Amino acid sequence: MLRSLFSAISGLRANQFMLDVTGNNIANANTAGFKASNVVFQDTLSQMLTAGAAPAGGRGGTNPIQVGLGVQVGGVSTNFGQGSAQITGRATNLMIQGDGFFVIRRNGEDLFTRAGAFNFDNAGNLVTPDGDVVQGYPSNGSGGINTAGGTQDISIPDLANENAANPLTSYNIGSDGVITGIYADGTKTPLFQVAMADFSNPDGLDKVGDTAYRASNNSGPVQLGAPGTGRRGTLMGSTIEMSNVDLAQEFTNLIIAQRGFQATSRVITTSDQVLEELVNIKR
Numbered sequence: 001m002l003r004s005l006f007s008a009i010s011g012l013r014a015n016q017f018m019l020d021v022t023g024n025n026i027a028n029a030n031t032a033g034f035k036a037s038n039v040v041f042q043d044t045l046s047q048m049l050t051a052g053a054a055p056a057g058g059r060g061g062t063n064p065i066q067v068g069l070g071v072q073v074g075g076v077s078t079n080f081g082q083g084s085a086q087i088t089g090r091a092t093n094l095m096i097q098g099d100g101f102f103v104i105r106r107n108g109e110d111l112f113t114r115a116g117a118f119n120f121d122n123a124g125n126l127v128t129p130d131g132d133v134v135q136g137y138p139s140n141g142s143g144g145i146n147t148a149g150g151t152q153d154i155s156i157p158d159l160a161n162e163n164a165a166n167p168l169t170s171y172n173i174g175s176d177g178v179i180t181g182i183y184a185d186g187t188k189t190p191l192f193q194v195a196m197a198d199f200s201n202p203d204g205l206d207k208v209g210d211t212a213y214r215a216s217n218n219s220g221p222v223q224l225g226a227p228g229t230g231r232r233g234t235l236m237g238s239t240i241e242m243s244n245v246d247l248a249q250e251f252t253n254l255i256i257a258q259r260g261f262q263a264t265s266r267v268i269t270t271s272d273q274v275l276e277e278l279v280n281i282k283r
Helices: 002-027 247-279
Strands: 037-043 047-050 065-067 071-078 085-087 094-097 101-106 109-113 133-138 168-173 178-183 188-194 196-198 206-209 212-214 223-225 234-237 239-241
Touching: 002 037, 002 071, 002 247, 094 101, 101 212, 168 234
Parallel strands: 094 239
Antiparallel strands: 037 071, 047 065, 085 239, 094 234, 101 109, 101 133, 101 196, 109 212, 133 188, 168 178, 178 188, 196 223, 206 212
């Protein structure tokens, strides 16, 4: 009888965990770059009552008799499927079409995100809404991009210097991530290229908040490169990637978790009634 009580308690905890994950998904349905999570359940260790036996002495074999001891959360997986596109009209807003992550630097540490709601600050740095600086490859000074020297902060001081002899009048960002500056004399110069990261196991990334991730022991080492190379996708300007949360699926999961919680609580009620009858046998 005690087995059923403790199995039901584990079911309450597991379904409460599913409710927590589902609630977080629904809360972030409009969060740019957010990726939904899914809970995976698995059973716990089973108690062996009778071991299995092989056929012997003219008798057939017997199967083991085991009683399960409840459920546990096996893991929480992240769905990195493509989110929908929202056109913003801002040239600094970028969306990744395909796999990959933007590289941002926060307090000297490189983090990774799919949220491309960027803008330039007053010093010409391309930053996130939280002030993390986007990383990229600088110009080599001869009309090309230097991808061999590693990434650095994307900073275009010419944006803040309107009194220069040949001021920067505008810029554009191509699908390859190259930021091209257009100057007053009509010349066009590549200034930076937005860097992108890829991982052999994105599910292994650690979530650090603000829709950012950190490399972990199971994500594999970061693989940096230009947009459109390797498994990295291309960029779409003036657009941001919205959350990939499917509200219809999430509300269905909400019902499943609620009914699972209700059913396991009924097991506790039934076990309590049986125990009460057992206690009241002698009156």
